[in-house]
Amino acid sequence: MIQIDKALFCDMVKFYGEAFHLPPLAAKIYSYLIFDFEREGVSFDEFVVVFSASKSSISSNLNLLLNLNIITDFNKIDERKRFFVMNEKYMKIRFEEIIEKMESELSLLNKLKAFRNTSDENALRKFEVYSNLFNKSITNIKDTLDQL
Structure with missing residues (x-):
């Protein structure tokens, strides 16, 4: 036991x-x-x-x-x-799936931004903040996975 x-x-x-x-x-x-x-x-x-x-x-x-x-x-x-x-490989598999979901959501966000085609500064700033969050998170997880 x-x-x-x-x-x-x-x-x-x-x-x-x-x-x-x-x-x-x-x-x-x-x-x-x-x-x-x-x-x-x-x-x-x-x-x-x-x-x-x-x-x-x-x-x-x-x-x-x-x-x-x-x-x-x-x-x-x-x-x-x-x-x-x-x-032992499950954590890597799990985080690769998380990356895929974040990349898909980022792609949808960019398509939504293009569709909306706004000049509203506040809306554009929010899109930029969300995009930066996704990009930094994706990069950080990928860099960490490379170390494993």
């Missing part, structure tokens, strides 16, 4: 449940895996014991996390069991 800090675990379950729009058990599974610092993996059976949940509930929530690329699974050479770990 993995050692966890219960208060921190509860905070993480709430945060990741909301951030990733996960059902409660999936958020618990993901949060539990974060405490697997050595990345040894957690078996299906351990999840059943730790969360006192049915095998079908554990299975469907693991499959959800696998389908979302939030976790990955592997088999150890000497065992038939599957083990689950956090997907």
Whole structure:
């Protein structure tokens, strides 16, 4: 069994449940895996014991996390069991999706500005502020991802 800090675990379950729009058990599974610092993996059976949940509930929530690329699974050479770990690449995938959404919104904002074709100084200033915010945020996230 993995050692966890219960208060921190509860905070993480709430945060990741909301951030990733996960059902409660999936958020618990993901949060539990974060405490697997050595990345040894957690078996299906351990999840059943730790969360006192049915095998079908554990299975469907693991499959959800696998389908979302939030976790990955592997088999150890000497065992038939599957083990689950956090997907180390997930944060990069998540932030690349955020960049795509910001770039799409920035494109829409520029099209709206062109369509409106206003000379209203206040409106133009707001468009400029929004555009700068998007551009700086996109650049900052891309630069940070390059460092990972």
